Amino acid sequence: MREQLREDLLASLRQKRRGFTKGWYKFSRNPLSVIGLVVLVSIVLAAILAPYITPYPEHAKPYTNFQDSGKPPSLTHFFGTDRVGRDIFSRVIFGYRFSLTIGIVVLSLGVAPGVILGLIAGYHQGTWIDTVIMRITDIFLAVPPLVLALAITAMLTPNLMNQMMAIALVWWPWYSRLVFALASSLRSEYFVREAELTGASKLHIMFREILPNCLAPVMTKMTLDMGIVILLGATLSFIGLGVQPPKPGLGTMVAEGAKRLPGEWWGTIFPALAIVVVILAFNLVGDGLRDVFAVEEV
Amino acid sequence: MVAFIGKRLFQSLFVLFGLSLLIFFIARVMPGDPARAALGFLATEEQVERLREEMHLNDPFPVQYYYWLRDLMHGDLGRSSYTRRPVTMDLVQYIPATFELILFATLISAIIGQVTGVLAGYFRNSWFDGLSRLVSYLGIATPSFVVAIFLLFVFSQVLKLAPGVGRLPIMMTPPARVTGFMTVDSLLAGRPDIALTALKHMILPAISLAVIHIAQEGRITRTSIVENMQKDYITVHRVHGIRTSRLVFKYLLKPSIIPTVTVMGLDFAFLMSNAFLVEMVYMWPGFSRYAVTAMLNKDLNAIVAVVLVIGLTFAMVNLLVDIITMFLDPTIRLRTGGS
Numbered sequence: 001m002r003e004q005l006r007e008d009l010l011a012s013l014r015q016k017r018r019g020f021t022k023g024w025y026k027f028s029r030n031p032l033s034v035i036g037l038v039v040l041v042s043i044v045l046a047a048i049l050a051p052y053i054t055p056y057p058e059h060a061k062p063y064t065n066f067q068d069s070g071k072p073p074s075l076t077h078f079f080g081t082d083r084v085g086r087d088i089f090s091r092v093i094f095g096y097r098f099s100l101t102i103g104i105v106v107l108s109l110g111v112a113p114g115v116i117l118g119l120i121a122g123y124h125q126g127t128w129i130d131t132v133i134m135r136i137t138d139i140f141l142a143v144p145p146l147v148l149a150l151a152i153t154a155m156l157t158p159n160l161m162n163q164m165m166a167i168a169l170v171w172w173p174w175y176s177r178l179v180f181a182l183a184s185s186l187r188s189e190y191f192v193r194e195a196e197l198t199g200a201s202k203l204h205i206m207f208r209e210i211l212p213n214c215l216a217p218v219m220t221k222m223t224l225d226m227g228i229v230i231l232l233g234a235t236l237s238f239i240g241l242g243v244q245p246p247k248p249g250l251g252t253m254v255a256e257g258a259k260r261l262p263g264e265w266w267g268t269i270f271p272a273l274a275i276v277v278v279i280l281a282f283n284l285v286g287d288g289l290r291d292v293f294a295v296e297e298v
Numbered sequence: 299m300v301a302f303i304g305k306r307l308f309q310s311l312f313v314l315f316g317l318s319l320l321i322f323f324i325a326r327v328m329p330g331d332p333a334r335a336a337l338g339f340l341a342t343e344e345q346v347e348r349l350r351e352e353m354h355l356n357d358p359f360p361v362q363y364y365y366w367l368r369d370l371m372h373g374d375l376g377r378s379s380y381t382r383r384p385v386t387m388d389l390v391q392y393i394p395a396t397f398e399l400i401l402f403a404t405l406i407s408a409i410i411g412q413v414t415g416v417l418a419g420y421f422r423n424s425w426f427d428g429l430s431r432l433v434s435y436l437g438i439a440t441p442s443f444v445v446a447i448f449l450l451f452v453f454s455q456v457l458k459l460a461p462g463v464g465r466l467p468i469m470m471t472p473p474a475r476v477t478g479f480m481t482v483d484s485l486l487a488g489r490p491d492i493a494l495t496a497l498k499h500m501i502l503p504a505i506s507l508a509v510i511h512i513a514q515e516g517r518i519t520r521t522s523i524v525e526n527m528q529k530d531y532i533t534v535h536r537v538h539g540i541r542t543s544r545l546v547f548k549y550l551l552k553p554s555i556i557p558t559v560t561v562m563g564l565d566f567a568f569l570m571s572n573a574f575l576v577e578m579v580y581m582w583p584g585f586s587r588y589a590v591t592a593m594l595n596k597d598l599n600a601i602v603a604v605v606l607v608i609g610l611t612f613a614m615v616n617l618l619v620d621i622i623t624m625f626l627d628p629t630i631r632l633r634t635g636g637s
Binding site: 135136138139140142143144145146147148150151152153154155227231234235238239240241251254258261262265268269272275276279280283284 | 312320436575592
């Protein structure tokens with residue numbers, strides 16, 4: 001008996017590993033996805049280790065040194081220095097901390113409610129529960145996310161926390177819509193019908209039968225959305241409704257640097273490139289994941 | 299078909315009603331005193347109290363909403379605490395500048411998107427296809443304010459090929475306002491030179507807005523062309539010796555128009571939100587810059603109005619897109635309108 005259990009466990013582990021190897025093989029077939037992954041891992045590591053690896057970690061805090069003001073890129077300052085003499089390279093790396101925090105916090109606040117509501121609505125498709133949930137979702141989707149997020153942050157006090165709450169508040173409907181579509185089509189599959197016949201509870205059917213089959217698209221969307229949420233965060237900061245100076249938000253740095261164009265171009269161009277690179281990396285990895293899961297589904 | 303449009307209209311109305319409730323709720327439950335904010339710190343306590351009474355701020359929330367909705371029906375959106383004018387008047391003044399820009403951007407993205415899409419699809423896996431794929435990746439990953447700043451920096455400040463910020467040079471007197479569209483107004487005033495200058499001023503901001511949509515529409519057209527090129531009817535046409543140009547324009551481009559129109563409807567909403575940033579960079583005196591100013595100054599009436607206007611535009615554009623798609627696509631027409 002015990003032996004049998006052990007055998008089963010090992011077999012399932014082996015199968016899991018095989019699934020992973022297969023997935024990785026599909027992912028690695030697209031060199032762009034692999035490049036995206038490498039860039040992404042480097043950015044995340046750099047952001048985590050920022051205080052130890054940046055040349056001037058103190059420049060991320062309130063700091064002025066007017067002697068070094070507006071220096072062009074050089075070996076001592078890779079990306080040059082800004083108006084008050086802070087090293088832009090160090091500030092960009094610290095800026096990634098804010099960007100990644102925004103992405104992670106927004107998605108962890110927004111995805112769960114969106115998925116659960118979409119699941120409930122999709123399973124009860126055609127009833128009043130579906131109508132109520134999906135019509136509320138429609139209201140949140142009636143204006144572009146940027147506009148609603150801006151309006152909400154503007155009415156609160158602009159700072160990192162409120163910015164993240166506002167974006168999360170406009171982000172959940174996209175997930176409820178996605179999961180609604182998936183769940184309402186899965187509902188009529190045989191395995192759900194069988195579970196219903198054997199008398200499984202609604203909770204069991206929704207969370208143990210339907211939800212696991214929705215996870216792959218949700219995870220792919222999350223990866224792609226990380227890029228979009230980071231873009232939205234940078235946009236809010238750029239307008240002045242996000243991370244407030246002197247904190248090194250990437251959008252804030254672009255806005256500050258833009259005032260010094262065209263002379264001190266490095267103050268704008270490097271933080272702007274930093275934004276593009278991280279979003280691009282998330283998109284490439286997301287596309288790779290889409291390839292992996294899409295093939296698995298067919 | 300009338301029933302379909304009626305149903306969609308009802309849905310849009312419901313969504314707009316919900317949106318107004320949502321945004322009004324957020325505006326009112328937030329900490330802070332709108333009356334104090336409107337009058338400033340120098341106002342006396344009595345003045346503030348009087349305004350609170352006037353704005354129905356002492357009433358319970360549903361009563362406040364009722365008054366607000368009643369005023370809205372009369373076209374009264376309240377007074378802006380920043381410009382100190384009725385919000386409706388501000389909107390009428392600023393909206394045309396933004397619409398002119400967005401329409402121009404839509405035109406650019408539709409033309410360039412279609413052309414690149416057709417070329418990339420027809421010459422699949424060529425260097426042009428690769429280039430357009432690279433550009434579309436970059437277009438999606440680049441925030442529009444970065445594009446705007448970059449274009450302004452390169453083409454206006456360094457190469458000096460394009461004019462700088464604003465709708466017209468400061469030295470130029472704008473024509474009498476009729477439509478609010480600078481190009482149209484100049485032509486009406488018999489000044490084609492001003493119209494041309496205004497057009498030149500629009501090029502950079504419009505391209506900044508259009509880039510991401512050029513990328514998307516190009517990809518969609520390409521996919522559709524590639525898909526349809528493998529179909530039998532194209533081979534039949536080829537065998538019959540139909541010219542390539544006719545093949546592309548008549549038989550390949552036509553099926554790709556439906557997804558493109560659908561995407562353009564969605565794009566319109568995103569153009570409106572990206573205009574927030576582009577107008578900021580180019581100091582464009584439009585609706586979006588008004589919106590940003592309102593947001594930075596906590597101008598509640600203006601913020602609520604801005605969100606509603608965008609919601610209304612979005613709903614109308616989507617309705618329009620549905621109707622156009624219905625006319626273009628016989629299968630949809632038959633499914634919804636025939637019965």
